[in-house]
Amino acid sequence: MDKGYKNARVLMSEDEMGKILEKLTEEIYEKNKAEGRLLVVGIKRRGEILAKRIVELLGTKIDVAFGSLDITLYRDDLTSIDKKPIVRKTEIPFNIDDRSLLLVDDVLFTGRTIRAALTELVDLGRPKRVELAVFIDRGERELPICPDFVGKSLEVDKSEMVEVRLHEIDEEECVLIVPR
Amino acid sequence: MCPDSSEIKGLKRKDLLGILELEREEIELILSTAVSFKEILERPIKVVPYLRGKTVAFLFFEPSTRTLNSFSLAARRLSCDSVSVSASSSSVLKGETLLDTAKNLEAMKLNFVVVRHSSPGASHILAKNLTSSVVNAGDGCREHPTQALLDLLTIKEHFGKFDELKVVIVGDIEHSRVARSNIWGMTKLGMDVSICGPPTLIPRDIDKMGVRVYYNLKEAIKGKDIIYVLRIQKERQAAGLFPSTREYIKLYSITEEVLEKYAKKKVVIMHPGPVNRGVELAPSVADGMRSLILPQVTNGVAVRMACFYLLPGGTGEGRGMGQL
Amino acid sequence: MSKLIIKNARVIDPFTDTDGAFDVLIEGERVKEMRGRGKSEERKGKREKGRMKRKERRVINARGLLVIPGLVDMHTHLREPGREDEETILSGTMSALKGGYQAVVCMANTEPPVDNLGIVKYIREAERVCDVYPVGAVTKGLKGVELSEIGDLVNAGCVAVSDDGMPIMNSFIMRRALEYCKQFGIPVISHTEDLNLSSGVMNEGIVSTELGLPGIPSCAEEAMVARDILLARFTESKLHIAHISTKGSIELVRRAKKEGVNVTCEATPHHLSLTDECVRSFNTNYKMNPPLRTEVDRKAVIEGLVDDTIDMIATDHAPHADFEKELEFDRAPSGVIGLETALACGITYLVKPGLMDMKQLLRKFTVNPTRILSLSIRGISAGEYANLAIVDPTCEWIPQKFLSKSKNSPFIGKKLYGKVLYTLYKGKLYEW
Numbered sequence: 001m002d003k004g005y006k007n008a009r010v011l012m013s014e015d016e017m018g019k020i021l022e023k024l025t026e027e028i029y030e031k032n033k034a035e036g037r038l039l040v041v042g043i044k045r046r047g048e049i050l051a052k053r054i055v056e057l058l059g060t061k062i063d064v065a066f067g068s069l070d071i072t073l074y075r076d077d078l079t080s081i082d083k084k085p086i087v088r089k090t091e092i093p094f095n096i097d098d099r100s101l102l103l104v105d106d107v108l109f110t111g112r113t114i115r116a117a118l119t120e121l122v123d124l125g126r127p128k129r130v131e132l133a134v135f136i137d138r139g140e141r142e143l144p145i146c147p148d149f150v151g152k153s154l155e156v157d158k159s160e161m162v163e164v165r166l167h168e169i170d171e172e173e174c175v176l177i178v179p180r
Numbered sequence: 181m182c183p184d185s186s187e188i189k190g191l192k193r194k195d196l197l198g199i200l201e202l203e204r205e206e207i208e209l210i211l212s213t214a215v216s217f218k219e220i221l222e223r224p225i226k227v228v229p230y231l232r233g234k235t236v237a238f239l240f241f242e243p244s245t246r247t248l249n250s251f252s253l254a255a256r257r258l259s260c261d262s263v264s265v266s267a268s269s270s271s272v273l274k275g276e277t278l279l280d281t282a283k284n285l286e287a288m289k290l291n292f293v294v295v296r297h298s299s300p301g302a303s304h305i306l307a308k309n310l311t312s313s314v315v316n317a318g319d320g321c322r323e324h325p326t327q328a329l330l331d332l333l334t335i336k337e338h339f340g341k342f343d344e345l346k347v348v349i350v351g352d353i354e355h356s357r358v359a360r361s362n363i364w365g366m367t368k369l370g371m372d373v374s375i376c377g378p379p380t381l382i383p384r385d386i387d388k389m390g391v392r393v394y395y396n397l398k399e400a401i402k403g404k405d406i407i408y409v410l411r412i413q414k415e416r417q418a419a420g421l422f423p424s425t426r427e428y429i430k431l432y433s434i435t436e437e438v439l440e441k442y443a444k445k446k447v448v449i450m451h452p453g454p455v456n457r458g459v460e461l462a463p464s465v466a467d468g469m470r471s472l473i474l475p476q477v478t479n480g481v482a483v484r485m486a487c488f489y490l491l492p493g494g495t496g497e498g499r500g501m502g503q504l
Numbered sequence: 505m506s507k508l509i510i511k512n513a514r515v516i517d518p519f520t521d522t523d524g525a526f527d528v529l530i531e532g533e534r535v536k537e538m539r540g541r542g543k544s545e546e547r548k549g550k551r552e553k554g555r556m557k558r559k560e561r562r563v564i565n566a567r568g569l570l571v572i573p574g575l576v577d578m579h580t581h582l583r584e585p586g587r588e589d590e591e592t593i594l595s596g597t598m599s600a601l602k603g604g605y606q607a608v609v610c611m612a613n614t615e616p617p618v619d620n621l622g623i624v625k626y627i628r629e630a631e632r633v634c635d636v637y638p639v640g641a642v643t644k645g646l647k648g649v650e651l652s653e654i655g656d657l658v659n660a661g662c663v664a665v666s667d668d669g670m671p672i673m674n675s676f677i678m679r680r681a682l683e684y685c686k687q688f689g690i691p692v693i694s695h696t697e698d699l700n701l702s703s704g705v706m707n708e709g710i711v712s713t714e715l716g717l718p719g720i721p722s723c724a725e726e727a728m729v730a731r732d733i734l735l736a737r738f739t740e741s742k743l744h745i746a747h748i749s750t751k752g753s754i755e756l757v758r759r760a761k762k763e764g765v766n767v768t769c770e771a772t773p774h775h776l777s778l779t780d781e782c783v784r785s786f787n788t789n790y791k792m793n794p795p796l797r798t799e800v801d802r803k804a805v806i807e808g809l810v811d812d813t814i815d816m817i818a819t820d821h822a823p824h825a826d827f828e829k830e831l832e833f834d835r836a837p838s839g840v841i842g843l844e845t846a847l848a849c850g851i852t853y854l855v856k857p858g859l860m861d862m863k864q865l866l867r868k869f870t871v872n873p874t875r876i877l878s879l880s881i882r883g884i885s886a887g888e889y890a891n892l893a894i895v896d897p898t899c900e901w902i903p904q905k906f907l908s909k910s911k912n913s914p915f916i917g918k919k920l921y922g923k924v925l926y927t928l929y930k931g932k933l934y935e936w
Contacts, residue, residue, distance in 0.1 A: 070216065073228040073258075073489075084190040084490055087216040123225040200714070279830050299832030300716040301786030320834070321716030357716060384719065385710035 011154070011162070012175035020135070020151040021050070025057040027149050028102065028133060033062055039101040039127070041067040043117050044088050047105035049168050050135055054104060067092035069103075074116035096125040106164040108134040111145030136175065138162045191490050195307040195314040198323035199364040207365060211333050213486035214479065220257060221482060231260035234493060236292035237285060238264045239306075240317070244296055246453055247317050247327075250477070251294050254484035260292070278302060282309040291493040295319075313491040315484075321355050327452055328361035330483040332369065334476045335406065338448060342369035348400045349373070350432060351410030351460055352381045354421075358452045359410060363389050376400035377410075377432065380421040397432050398442045407443065408450045409434055412460045425459060435462040439470070448472050505532045506561075508933060510894065512541070513566035517573050518867040519874075519883025528571055530890040533931040537886055562933070564926065566894055572866055573883045574606025574634070574891035574929065577843060578770055578873040579668070579693075579746055579818035582608070582636070585626060586615025591823040591909045593630040596843070599821070599908035600634050602936055603843040604893035604924040607635035607881065608821075609873070613669040617641045619652040624660035634891075634929050637663045637879065642681045642692060646670045649677065651684060658688045663877045666693035668746055673699055675731060682741035691742040691768070691876060696728035696753070697794065705834045707780040707795040715783065717834060720795050722750040729753040733760045736767055744876060745769035747820050749794040751804035758813040768876050770818035773842050773849035774914050776805045782914070788829045788836035789914045792822070795838075810859050815872045817865075819846045823910030841908045845915045851897060851922030862897065890931040899923040 012020075032038045038058075042051025048068040055066045070088040103117055114132060121130065133149035138156045156162055156177060163176045191206050199207070220228055236255045240248055248264075255262045265281075278297070282305065285293055294315045295303050300322035307314040318324040332342070339345055347366060353359045353375050366373045367390045375382065376394040387393055394400035401407055412428060422428050439447065449461070449470045457463045466473060508530040515526045515538070525541035577600065583591040591599075593610075600608045610627065612618035618627065619641035627638045640657030644650045646667045654665055665685060672678045672694070681692050701724035706712050708719020729745060733756055736743035748754060748769045760767050774792065779799050782790040790796055808814040822839025829836050842849075850865050874881045882888050901923050903915045927934045 073220075073230040085188050087213050087486075087489060089216045089219045091219070119229070123227070124223060277827065277830060278832055297832070299834050301833050304786050305832065319716075323716070360714070360716060383713040384708050384721075386713050388710045389714065 008163075008176040008178040010174050011177050012152070014173040017173060017175065021053060022057065024133060024135070024149055024151045025054050028054065029058060029061060031131075031148075032100065032102075035062075035100055037063045037099065039065050039067065039094065039096060039099055040104060041069055041092060041101055041121075042104045043113060044068055044070045045169060046164055046166055047103075049166050050106055050164075051102075051104035054133070065094050067094065069117055069120060071113060071116040071120055074120045076112060076116065090120065090124075092124060096121065096127045098126070098128045100129045100131070101127040103130060103132045104134075105132075106135050107162050108132075108137045108145070108147055108150075109140060109162075111141045111143035114145045115143050135164055136162055190492070194492055194494075195303070195316075196325055196487055196491060197303050197307060197314065197316045197319075199325045199328050199361045199368070200323065202325075202365075202368070204368050207329070207332065207368060210329055210483065210486050210490060211336055213490060214329070214333050214482040217257075217482040217485040217489070218479075220485075221478070226257055227259055228257065229259045231255070231258040231291075231488060231493075233261075234291040235261045235263065235289075236294060236488070237288065237290050238262060239281070239285070239293055239295045239297075240264070241295075241297045241302075242318070244318070246477075247296065247480075250480040251315075251317060251326075251484050253481050254488060255292075257481065257485055258488055260488065278305050279309060282306050285312070286310050292488060292491065310494075312494040315487060315491070318357050321357050321360070323361045323364075324357040325361050326480070326484055326487060327358050328365040329487070330476055330479040331362055331408070331450060331452070332365050333479045333483055334450065334472050337475065337479070338472060339405065342366075342371050344370065344372060345406065346372045346404045347374070347406040347408055348376050348394070348404045349408045349410065350376045350397065350400065350434065352412055352416060353377050353386065353410070354381045354383045355413065355416065356410050362408065363391055367391070374400060374404070378422050378428070381416065397434075397438065401434075401438070401443045401447070403444060404447060405444065406448050406450060407434060409460050411452065411454065411456060429459060433458075433460060433462065434465055436464055436468070439465065450476060453477070506931065507531050508890075508928075508931070509561060509563045510566050510571055511563060513569060513571040513894070515571045515884060516862050516866060517883045517885075518863050518871045519573055519881070520885055521863075522884070523863055526571070528884065528892075530928065530931055533889055535884060535886055535888055535890045538884065564894065568896070569925065570862065570895045570897050571884065572604070572893050572895055573870050573881075574893055574927065575604050575847060575866075575869040576873040576879065576881060577605055577608045577819050577821065577846070578744075578816060578877065579772075580608040580610050580821045580843065581613065581823065581839070582610040582627075583823055584614065584630065585623065587823075587825075589909070590825050593627065593632050593636060595907065595909045596821070596823070597632040597634045597636060599841070599843045599906065601927045601929060601934055602907050602924065603845070604847050604895065604927055605634060605843060606891035606927075606929055607637060607879065608843070609637045609639055609663060609877065611668045612639050612641040612666060613646055617646050618657070618662070619644050619646070621653075621656050621660050624657055624662060628661050637661070637877065639663065639668070639693065640665045642667045642672060643677060648672045648674055651677070651681060654684060654688065658690060662690070663879065664690050664693050664744065666695065666746065668693060668695045671695045671697040671699060671728060675735065678732065679735050679739060682735055682739045682743065686739070686741050689742070689878065691744040693744045693746050694728070694732045695746050696725050696732060696748075698724045698727045701727065705791065705795070706783050707797045709780060709798055711780045711783060717783070720793075722752055722797065722801065725750050725794055726752040726756065729756050733757070733765055733767055736760075737763070737765045741766065743767045747772050747775065747794055747818070748808070748814060749775045749797050749801060749805065751801050754804050754808040754813055758808070758811075761813065768815045768872075769813070770816045771805045771809060771814045772820045773817060773846045774840060776802065776809065776817070777849055777853045778802070778914060783833070786833045788831065788833055789840055789912050789916065791833060791836055791838050792820070792840050793838035806854065806859060809854065809868065814868075815876065816868045817846060817850055818873070819843050821908075822912075823908055824912050825910060826912075829912045840912050840914050841906065841910055842913070844906055844908065845903050845913060845920060847895070847924060848901070848920035848922045849915065852920045855897070856921050890928045892928050893924050894926040895922060895924050897922050899925075
């Protein structure tokens with residue numbers, strides 16, 4: 001664990017995370033099985049990994065396609081930071097017009113990331129419907145954004161950050177609460 | 181909305197004045213950012229809101245359509261407002277100095293100033309006197325950094341690497357800012373760089389920049405992966421630097437025949453444009469399978485977007501109000 | 505009559521070949537007495553002090569300081585008449601005084617140029633605070649076509665002729681100028697530059713190549729140095745080469761001197777201390793003509809000064825207005841000011857590293873220009889004008905402000921050693 005995380009406490013283990021993701025996927029399946037087709041789009045970077053796992057869990061049960069969104073250029077807080085986040089590619093290799101689309105992110109907090117993602121989606125096409133799945137909803141919204149699927153709801157003090165750590169990026173798998 | 185600290189990078193400078201002063205990591209950052217921006221250019225709506233409310237001024241003291249259009253498009257794709265100050269409408273003809281111009285631009289509260297000027301170091305004068313980020317779009321024969329960056333991106337896309345690639349730059353090296361910027365960039369990225377041209381157009385001591393010098397085209401292109409052809413300006417002939425265009429073509433023009441006989445099969449041809457067809461480059465080569473000239477143009481927009489993204493862009497409040 | 509005693513000073517005077525401890529007594533405009541500081545004399549000095557105290561006088565304790573004769577600059581541009589916004593004869597001579605000079609030789613490229621009696625008279629009569637010796641134009645209007653009335657110019661007070669700033673491209677005119685000047689015993693000062701080769705703005709080499717600035721090759725200077733040496737040898741005339749800057753030129757002069765050609769030359773403070781690497785900043789205070797050269801050339805200038813191939817250090821003091829210097833490098837005019845930093849530059853780059861002693865350095869600032877121009881300057885001795893400077897040879901300072909009307913110095917912000925603390929001109933004391 002990096003130095004910055006020495007005061008962090010573990011909120012969720014790898015096992016628990018696996019169970020929650022399965023439950024989340026099941027709910028998504030139930031709601032979308034009638035449609036038969038679903039576009040799963042993860043928000044970079046951890047939402048993308050979770051979306052990929054959901055797609056894997058859905059398997060062949062319904063027709064799914066996978067994409068990812070980099071929302072850096074749509075953020076509303078860039079005027080206040082002088083260093084530049086790395087811009088990654090948005091990769092949606094299909095037409096999103098008139099299709100049901102599921103946005104996936106790791107932690108829902110202020111709602112600003114989702115606002116940015118929605119703005120970007122509108123620039124890419126006009127989906128029939130957009131739903132939102134988040135792994136953790138920690139409350140404290142600043143915008144009228146409401147998730148359709150929630151892995152786990154938490155009440156966390158504003159001064160703390162919730163971090164979802166994933167093998168693919170972090171070499172560990174857990175949910176942490178980190179004091180700012 | 182808080183990315184990891186490892187996710188945050190930027191250029192280590194306010195301005196982009198040349199490739200000489202860039203570190204290898206900065207060049208790589210610009211190129212990888214440009215790759216991400218290329219996706220935007222494929223969208224139905226080719227605009228992102230990143231620079232909404234920001235302003236760029238284009239200050240072109242030398243005529244240029246291609247570079248100006250490319251910068252202008254890059255700014256628009258990022259939702260940046262722009263104003264154009266061309267040489268004919270600027271106050272230069274009325275005796276205004278570049279320093280006066282800089283002071284005026286500063287009062288306009290701009291975020292970016294893109295400048296092309298016939299004097300080497302002109303962009304340095306602006307950079308020193310402006311809180312805005314200055315992008316050098318060509319200063320005399322010194323540097324044209326965004327051209328080299330788009331060339332490097334084109335090379336990266338085609339070959340997937342830089343290390344050990346062999347390139348020869350052919351033509352009027354002496355008067356070419358494109359050659360200088362590319363020599364710096366290519367050598368920093370580990371490429372093997374040669375130059376070739378008539379001795380009268382090869383500047384003194386250029387081997388000290390880390391390049392091999394050839395006068396004979398046939399020898400120069402042997403075994404090279406890339407032939408980078410420069411535009412030959414006819415006024416150089418008038419200045420007595422070579423006897424005639426006819427003789428230049430005979431000795432240095434890249435034709436199918438020369439390529440067939442002396443170059444590698446998989447060689448690619450690059451050119452900063454506009455091409456003097458039939459002079460430095462045969463039309464069939466410029467339009468042929470080996471040519472990367474059009475990808476270069478596409479990459480120009482993406483690279484310039486990346487530069488606008490990665491530079492701080494000042495506060496847009498001029499001096500005294502915002503901090504740098 | 506005002507009296508001044510400079511006590512405990514080390515007097516170094518190449519005119520009289522002096523280097524020793526003296527008290528210098530000055531009365532009115534002239535040096536009254538040089539009193540040695542041997543032990544017995546020290547006692548005598550004390551008695552004298554008691555007696556003198558009653559009178560009006562000033563004492564400067566110069567312990568640790570040097571007293572040197574006022575310097576002579578063989579190459580100054582005073583800009584008057586024509587560009588009084590850049591420098592006047594008054595401001596230029598004030599600048600010279602501050603640099604420790606007692607006399608400057610001013611070049612002919614004023615507007616209008618010094619090619620007729622009227623302008624010489626104008627300069628001779630203008631207000632000044634130290635001596636000014638005008639140089640006349642070799643050719644009318646500095647055009648390099650027709651000789652000016654050199655006899656008239658010399659009669660009116662010109663000490664040499666030069667078209668400085670403009671090389672005399674026509675070899676025939678240069679030959680005639682050298683020949684014609686023999687009757688007056690004055691040197692022709694040559695600005696050696698082949699204009700057909702020198703269309704650049706800085707030295708041609710790796711730095712100009714990297715910066716994309718057009719270069720001036722060293723051979724542009726060397727070709728003309730060679731031509732002028734050949735002409736001087738052929739005509740057996742007096743040739744002085746201004747602001748020599750390349751290794752090749754210096755070698756040509758060295759050989760010519762060995763062969764007995766009547767040639768002398770000067771180097772500027774900036775060519776002995778700076779190189780073309782400075783231009784990378786695009787600071788136009790590093791733009792001059794001849795341009796700053798390479799480190800190899802700079803070392804050759806130092807070597808030439810040490811072995812006396814180069815006879816003197818002359819400033820080529822060339823004031824330019826801010827609004828002209830604050831241009832793009834290739835558009836700005838060439839030239840830098842130098843009077844206020846020249847001696848410090850010599851001390852910093854020649855004396856401090858142990859390449860020459862103070863007396864040899866001073867010869868290059870005093871005796872040699874005096875000899876070449878046959879001036880009537882005679883150093884510090886009883887009965888002579890009190891034209892001298894008091895110098896702290898180890899003082900470390902950074903040039904920022906100048907008395908010159910122009911501020912285009914390449915030494916702004918650079919650390920120098922050796923500072924002129926006082927200058928006396930005809931007994932008048934200036935404290936800096």
